[in-house]
Amino acid sequence: MHTTTHRGGRASGPRDAEAIFAATLGLLAEGGYDALTVEGAAARSGVNKTTIYRWWRSKDELIGAALVDSRLLEPVVPDTGSLEGDLVALARHIIGLLTGEPTRDLVTAVLAAAGHRPELARHAKVFFADRLSKESPVFARAVQRGELAADADPAALMDLLGGAIWFRLVIRSDTMTPDDAAPLVRTLLSGAARSS
Structure with missing residues (x-):
């Protein structure tokens, strides 16, 4: 159906999209996939559930939109001047997501549910593809620098x-x-073998 709002000027979602996403991801982190309902997300975000269903046909579609477009999971695209520096910044960001609150519980809940929810798994795949596309300048710059x-x-x-x-x-x-x-x-860039 519809995707969501997109930062940067392209609008394709309801006016209250960020509040809906925050509510969705908050409930998901707090109670896991099974405890999240569209009705609960609507109540917490202060919108009618029909608003949500007008844009997203299912709970899984709503989660997928929230993953890609919520400010909570906004990707970091560093430009430190070196590939190693950029990858360290990306690694620190990933560590933060997997150890911080509420993102730690959120990521665990999504990936656990995606194993038996094919629609959610498709949305998770879109999320990771979106992140890789946003990170692509890191690698393009590294190629240009000869790294x-x-x-x-x-x-x-x-x-x-x-x-x-x-x-x-x-x-x-x-x-x-x-x-x-x-x-x-x-280790990733240089390997673990002793240099000769």
Whole structure:
């Protein structure tokens, strides 16, 4: 159906979209996927549920729109002057999302539900594609500076970076702080083998 409002001037959503998104993501973080209802999001955001259904046909579609367009998950696109610096900034941002409130519980709830909700899984895929497209200048600048091969795969680099953080925090239940970002990026870019 409709996507959502888009920052930067293109409007394709209700006037109260940000309040609806904040309510949706807040309820999702607090109670998980099953506890979130369109009626609850409408009540918390102060709009009629018909307003929500006019723009988003289902709870999963509403979550998908909120993930992409909410200010809560607005992506960081650093420009530090180097690929390593940019990737460290991106890693710190990911660590923050996966350790901070309420985003930690929100991300966990979405990815847990996406495993058995095909429509939500499609929206999660759109979210990650949107983030990669917004991060693409980081890699384009690195190619222009000669730091990165022209045929390098930005998606693979972000999968390795984000996947390592996700695995450590969510699967192994380890702790991470922003200070862990730089060593992780150095390993990603230089490898772990001893130089000869």
